[in-house]
Amino acid sequence: MEYEVTLRKQRQRDIRCRAQKVDAGSLTAGKPSTNALCLENGRRARLWCGSQKHYYPYDPYALMTLSGEAPTVACSAPGKVLLAGGYLVLDREYTGLVFGLNARIYVHIQTLPTSPDLAKSEIVVRSPQFRDAEWRYGYRNTEEDGGIEITQLKGHTTAQQSQNRFIQTALAYTLTYTSTIHSATIKPALVTILADTDYYSYSGPSREDIPLPSGRFLDFNVPLNQAHKTGLGSSAALVTAFTAAMIAHYVPSRLHDTSSESGRLSVHNLAQAIHCAAQGKVGSGFDVAAAVYGSCVYKRFSSEILDGLGEVGMMGFSSRLKSVIEDGISMKKWDMKIDKAAARIPKGLLLVMCDVDCGSETVGMVGNVLAWRKKRPEEAVLLWATLETANEDLARQLRDLDKQPLTSSLDFDGLRSTILTIRSLIREMSEKAGVPIEPPVQTALIDACCELPGIIGGLVPGAGGYDAIALLVEDQEEVVDCLREFLNSYRANSENNGIGNIRLLGVRQEYQGLKTEDPSSYQPWLR
Numbered sequence: 001m002e003y004e005v006t007l008r009k010q011r012q013r014d015i016r017c018r019a020q021k022v023d024a025g026s027l028t029a030g031k032p033s034t035n036a037l038c039l040e041n042g043r044r045a046r047l048w049c050g051s052q053k054h055y056y057p058y059d060p061y062a063l064m065t066l067s068g069e070a071p072t073v074a075c076s077a078p079g080k081v082l083l084a085g086g087y088l089v090l091d092r093e094y095t096g097l098v099f100g101l102n103a104r105i106y107v108h109i110q111t112l113p114t115s116p117d118l119a120k121s122e123i124v125v126r127s128p129q130f131r132d133a134e135w136r137y138g139y140r141n142t143e144e145d146g147g148i149e150i151t152q153l154k155g156h157t158t159a160q161q162s163q164n165r166f167i168q169t170a171l172a173y174t175l176t177y178t179s180t181i182h183s184a185t186i187k188p189a190l191v192t193i194l195a196d197t198d199y200y201s202y203s204g205p206s207r208e209d210i211p212l213p214s215g216r217f218l219d220f221n222v223p224l225n226q227a228h229k230t231g232l233g234s235s236a237a238l239v240t241a242f243t244a245a246m247i248a249h250y251v252p253s254r255l256h257d258t259s260s261e262s263g264r265l266s267v268h269n270l271a272q273a274i275h276c277a278a279q280g281k282v283g284s285g286f287d288v289a290a291a292v293y294g295s296c297v298y299k300r301f302s303s304e305i306l307d308g309l310g311e312v313g314m315m316g317f318s319s320r321l322k323s324v325i326e327d328g329i330s331m332k333k334w335d336m337k338i339d340k341a342a343a344r345i346p347k348g349l350l351l352v353m354c355d356v357d358c359g360s361e362t363v364g365m366v367g368n369v370l371a372w373r374k375k376r377p378e379e380a381v382l383l384w385a386t387l388e389t390a391n392e393d394l395a396r397q398l399r400d401l402d403k404q405p406l407t408s409s410l411d412f413d414g415l416r417s418t419i420l421t422i423r424s425l426i427r428e429m430s431e432k433a434g435v436p437i438e439p440p441v442q443t444a445l446i447d448a449c450c451e452l453p454g455i456i457g458g459l460v461p462g463a464g465g466y467d468a469i470a471l472l473v474e475d476q477e478e479v480v481d482c483l484r485e486f487l488n489s490y491r492a493n494s495e496n497n498g499i500g501n502i503r504l505l506g507v508r509q510e511y512q513g514l515k516t517e518d519p520s521s522y523q524p525w526l527r
Helices: 165-181 234-250 261-279 286-293 317-325 362-375 377-402 409-433 440-450 477-493 519-525
Strands: 002-006 018-022 035-037 044-049 052-057 073-084 096-111 122-126 134-141 148-152 189-195 296-299 337-339 349-355 455-459 469-474
Touching (some): 073 234, 073 286, 096 234, 096 286, 096 377, 122 165, 134 165, 148 165, 165 261, 165 317, 189 234, 189 519, 234 261, 261 286, 286 296, 377 409, 409 455, 440 477, 469 477
Parallel strands (some): 122 189
Antiparallel strands (some): 035 044, 044 052, 134 148, 296 337
């Protein structure tokens, strides 16, 4: 006789455990002669089976089953804004000041009930906020340690676009990795992806036949490939939340605890590998770092870490992936630096974002800047060193202001000056590289915003271009309301030369990264 233990979040710190009779595979050696459950005020529940003791890390939301049934789980990861350090963060000699944002991507995973049209090895991924956004995948274990190969089942997929490379790569990598640390059979699953509203420029009515839980999630009512992104880092947040949820669903928490330091590090490393593979290049990784750890000052990892990893299906890929993710190769240790304490927004200030509903082709802009740097290295090194100093001054001033009470706008004079210096240097780089990092229309928009009362300064974050702009504003309702009204009228009355509709997003700075969520919160959007 064996028992299933369920752990649920309680208002008190006590963990309430109850035993239920089930027919399950053994998790203990031999048949237990006695069974007893323990009630603790700690981080773990303890189960006695005969003379053996088994400990399980406390997860306040996941349904844990000793019967081998995969738990229903949900994880979320925040968006990001690279306030300072665009382009520089690509080089390990420099850093980036990145803030997490309270717009999140949520991934909910549950066991897929059997049905006549369901393949034995199938995972269904849905994004119900968009039209026809469903992908069906088959999976199989390849020979010679090649990992888990994913095949899109096109006959059952409703998505208009032929492939979602981020989801397909994340499935292949996470299933390969989980199979190296837990050998249980991979069962079919249903994955539901939800996004907070500010990830996309919304321009249409929501369908009335889908209930909105507390109005949090919006039915965008368009195909995913027609949705305009606001540049908040949706792909990195998606990959991070997806990676964490897949591990939590398929691997018992006694073998991998995402809330632990080592568990979070492995999620970070795996998400970085997935994001790079899906993009087809090794980026700086600041967006994934922010999705996992939240706001921080970030120095990138060495790109050589992922050299030689290969692709799913290649001989030995599974073992190489596990070794890379868990730092098993001594000469290729993950060497990024993530300083969470160094990224602060002072009390009395808000970091807000303005969506211009246009966006930029970041890849082409980055290529042109790097080409200029290669052609004129001395000029580039001098400019980047000066810009790095200004970026460091900005981070330091924000930290210093956060430590003291703020009494008047005079406290922000130094901050205003530093932001103007950074903008001047960015425009110089923009001119030298022939890239519109802060194009004239964005310059005019930021300058106009800074004329308003309570606006400290603004920047075109990240790679720049015609993407969302970031503003530091006083944390007062009248300041935010005035800014919102101004942007509405600016959009309506001016010729914006390529800039789309302008609106103030609802996002604010977020210090927390990856989170475990309550799976029951998304019921209206689930099948």
